[in-house]
Amino acid sequence: MTGNTNKNTGSHPFIELKDLSKHFGDFVAVDTVNLQIGRGELFSILGASGCGKTTLLRMMAGFETPTSGRIFIDGVDVTDQAPYQRPVNMMFQSYAIFPHMTVEKNVAYGLEKDRVSKGEIKTRVSEILELVQLTRFSKRKPNQLSGGERQRVALARALVKRPKVLLLDEPLAALDKKLREHTQFELMNIQDELGITFVVVTHDQEEAMILSSRIAVMEKGRFEQVGTPKEVYEYPDNRFVADFIGTINMFEGTVETAGDGSISVASDEAGAPLTGLTDRIMENGVKVCIAVRPEKIFISQHEPENQEDTCLPGVVEDLGYFGNLSLYRIRLDSGKIVQVSAQNRRRSAERFLEWDDRVFISWPPRSAIVLTE
Amino acid sequence: MNRKTSRFVLSVLAFGYAFLYIPLASVIVYSFNDSRLATVWGGFSTRWYGELLRNEQVLDAAFLSLRIAVTTATFATIFGTMAGMALSRFGGFRGRTLFAGMIISPLVMPEVITGLSLLLLFISLQQLIGWPAHRGFTTITIAHTTFAMAYVTVIIQSRLSGMDQSLEEAAMDLGGRPLRVVFDITLPLIAPAMVAGWLLAFTLSLDDLVIATFVSGPGGSTLPMLIFSKVKLGVTPDINALATLIILFVSISVIVAWYAMRRMQRQTEKNMQTAAK
Numbered sequence: 001m002t003g004n005t006n007k008n009t010g011s012h013p014f015i016e017l018k019d020l021s022k023h024f025g026d027f028v029a030v031d032t033v034n035l036q037i038g039r040g041e042l043f044s045i046l047g048a049s050g051c052g053k054t055t056l057l058r059m060m061a062g063f064e065t066p067t068s069g070r071i072f073i074d075g076v077d078v079t080d081q082a083p084y085q086r087p088v089n090m091m092f093q094s095y096a097i098f099p100h101m102t103v104e105k106n107v108a109y110g111l112e113k114d115r116v117s118k119g120e121i122k123t124r125v126s127e128i129l130e131l132v133q134l135t136r137f138s139k140r141k142p143n144q145l146s147g148g149e150r151q152r153v154a155l156a157r158a159l160v161k162r163p164k165v166l167l168l169d170e171p172l173a174a175l176d177k178k179l180r181e182h183t184q185f186e187l188m189n190i191q192d193e194l195g196i197t198f199v200v201v202t203h204d205q206e207e208a209m210i211l212s213s214r215i216a217v218m219e220k221g222r223f224e225q226v227g228t229p230k231e232v233y234e235y236p237d238n239r240f241v242a243d244f245i246g247t248i249n250m251f252e253g254t255v256e257t258a259g260d261g262s263i264s265v266a267s268d269e270a271g272a273p274l275t276g277l278t279d280r281i282m283e284n285g286v287k288v289c290i291a292v293r294p295e296k297i298f299i300s301q302h303e304p305e306n307q308e309d310t311c312l313p314g315v316v317e318d319l320g321y322f323g324n325l326s327l328y329r330i331r332l333d334s335g336k337i338v339q340v341s342a343q344n345r346r347r348s349a350e351r352f353l354e355w356d357d358r359v360f361i362s363w364p365p366r367s368a369i370v371l372t373e
Numbered sequence: 374m375n376r377k378t379s380r381f382v383l384s385v386l387a388f389g390y391a392f393l394y395i396p397l398a399s400v401i402v403y404s405f406n407d408s409r410l411a412t413v414w415g416g417f418s419t420r421w422y423g424e425l426l427r428n429e430q431v432l433d434a435a436f437l438s439l440r441i442a443v444t445t446a447t448f449a450t451i452f453g454t455m456a457g458m459a460l461s462r463f464g465g466f467r468g469r470t471l472f473a474g475m476i477i478s479p480l481v482m483p484e485v486i487t488g489l490s491l492l493l494l495f496i497s498l499q500q501l502i503g504w505p506a507h508r509g510f511t512t513i514t515i516a517h518t519t520f521a522m523a524y525v526t527v528i529i530q531s532r533l534s535g536m537d538q539s540l541e542e543a544a545m546d547l548g549g550r551p552l553r554v555v556f557d558i559t560l561p562l563i564a565p566a567m568v569a570g571w572l573l574a575f576t577l578s579l580d581d582l583v584i585a586t587f588v589s590g591p592g593g594s595t596l597p598m599l600i601f602s603k604v605k606l607g608v609t610p611d612i613n614a615l616a617t618l619i620i621l622f623v624s625i626s627v628i629v630a631w632y633a634m635r636r637m638q639r640q641t642e643k644n645m646q647t648a649a650k
């Protein structure tokens with residue numbers, strides 16, 4: 001795992017999951033998860049459908065009893081506390097707005113249960129409705145609201161109690177692209193303003209990248225990697241994470257020579273030795289994978305002069321023009337297809353690449369990611 | 374569909390409806406018959422309705438039936454709602470299947486068996502603990518509650534299974550204790566189903582002849598029992614008048630129940646749309 005570089009992490013973690021597991025009969029939905037989240041973080045759990053994200057969140061909220069393991073929030077073991085005792089509020093995947101209550105009543109519900117005085121309820125509800133820009137709709141019933149408005153009611157209802165932790169299960173999944181982008185920033189602003197720790201579940205990696213201070217990539221009930229968006233993207237721990245986040249080209253091979261923090265890998269797929277940088281001690285003959293992101297690859301019709309860089313010849317199989325950006329699919333001599341994306345900075349002497357052009361793709365050793373798992 | 378079959382279908386339909394409603398219509402028409410003979414038309418009159426209102430026996434029976442029906446409906450709704458919640462909200466508790474089966478079984482049990490077994494229960498209870506001292510209102514109400522509750526349970530359970538469970542979880546998450554959540558969220562949302570269940574239990578109890586006959590004692594005649602015993606001595610016009618009143622009463626209940634059900638269905642659809650958006 002990558003070291004935690006988050007600025008907000010204090011002396012002790014704010015949320016701590018210790019060896020948390022959940023089994024449904026024989027099926028393991030969450031498998032010995034260990035996690036520490038700092039105060040005020042916006043932490044995302046990212047994973048494919050059915051990997052156990054909701055189950056993990058429901059254990060934190062108290063709706064599922066862990067099969068084993070403990071949950072600590074602000075130093076208190078809450079594993080055996082009922083949902084209504086935990087300093088945690090959840091925003092449900094389905095929003096779960098009470099259909100028989102007005103917007104105002106929905107938001108006030110949590111405060112009423114806490115026996116907050118009438119006057120204070122009034123001010124706090126109107127404050128939070130102001131924050132999510134719903135003041136105009138306070139007297140409406142939920143079925144008179146649009147999807148985005150309903151989502152904001154759910155957010156206001158969870159925020160008004162000023163919980164220590166807010167859990168959000170796919171908060172933006174039901175919104176269209178434009179509204180989603182708008183709401184992402186709203187969410188970040190609100191989180192900044194109130195300083196509440198957010199744990200967001202999502203299967204939209206772009207959303208996770210934009211929103212989060214850190215991301216956990218989850219697969220089959222386990223965490224594959226936890227780190228900042230940059231760490232997860234630039235330095236994936238293993239093949240799964242590299243493949244799951246963004247697009248990547250992978251070359252399977254075996255270590256030929258190793259030493260001095262750099263290795264040379266023989267790969268049939270590449271057809272030429274590949275160089276990669278790694279701190280790990282590697283034996284010759286070990287199976288590794290060299291992975292390169294499409295935007296780290298240079299493409300040119302002339303062989304580059306720099307001898308350090310890895311350089312492979314190929315043919316343009318397919319290309320897509322996206323205005324500022326072009327995407328190429330290059331077929332190497334081995335038959336392997338490599339994806340390359342390049343900024344369209346036209347240099348005067350050069351012409352645009354066309355189908356079936358012979359090209360050279362190259363990248364410096366530091367752009368290559370060495371994966372062993 | 375060609376013309377021939379459509380005519381055939383239409384006549385079958387007409388025949389079916391005639392079979393169902395002509396007897397009812399004739400009862401209503403003859404209730405306004407001035408003649409003492411039930412089958413001879415002697416001019417229009419409302420005298421039998423007046424006579425009915427002066428007949429102590431009929432009034433007593435009607436009053437008893439109503440009291441039983443109201444009490445039954447109320448208890449059946451309370452217990453049925455509790456059973457429905459247990460079945461659809463408490464997950465797989467131990468003995469759940471047995472519990473579900475036992476609650477639903479009065480729906481399929483022949484009434485004669487239900488009546489007989491309850492009668493035996495009441496008799497042995499009386500011998501053991503001296504209660505119930507005599508059979509009548511109490512015993513009939515208990516008997517009716519046991520079977521009417523099964524119907525209410527089914528209605529409530531189907532309503533709850535169509536309702537998003539995260540609503541209750543959300544309320545609990547916001548600090549509502551489980552019992553509070555039931556009153557704040559669950560009950561308001563299933564209220565139309567409870568109204569429908571109450572009305573169904575009410576009509577079931579008002580209708581019942583077989584079970585009531587088994588578990589009632591001397592002097593405890595419900596309206597159906599009274600009508601049945603009177604008819605054995607020949608159909609009199611005042612029975613027609615009584616039947617007309619009952620038809621009116623039941624029709625109103627059914628319409629109200631249907632309306633409540635429709636509202637509940639609309640609400641469910643609306644909630645689903647809300648969730649889907």
Ligand SMILES: Nc1ncnc2c1ncn2[C@@H]1O[C@H](COP(=O)(O)OP(=O)(O)OP(=O)(O)O)[C@@H](O)[C@H]1O
Pocket residue numbers: 024027029047048049050051052053054055056203
């Ligand atoms: N009550 C349950 N009983 C049995 N299996 C369950 C139960 N709840 C969840 N599961 C299983 O656990 C796995 C994880 O479910 P979970 O809801 O956590 O997935 P998720 O990561 O939230 O997926 P999605 O992105 O589709 O919401 C799934 O395979 C699911 O079938």
Ligand SMILES: [Mg+2]
Pocket residue numbers: 053054055093169
């Ligand atoms: Mg989920």
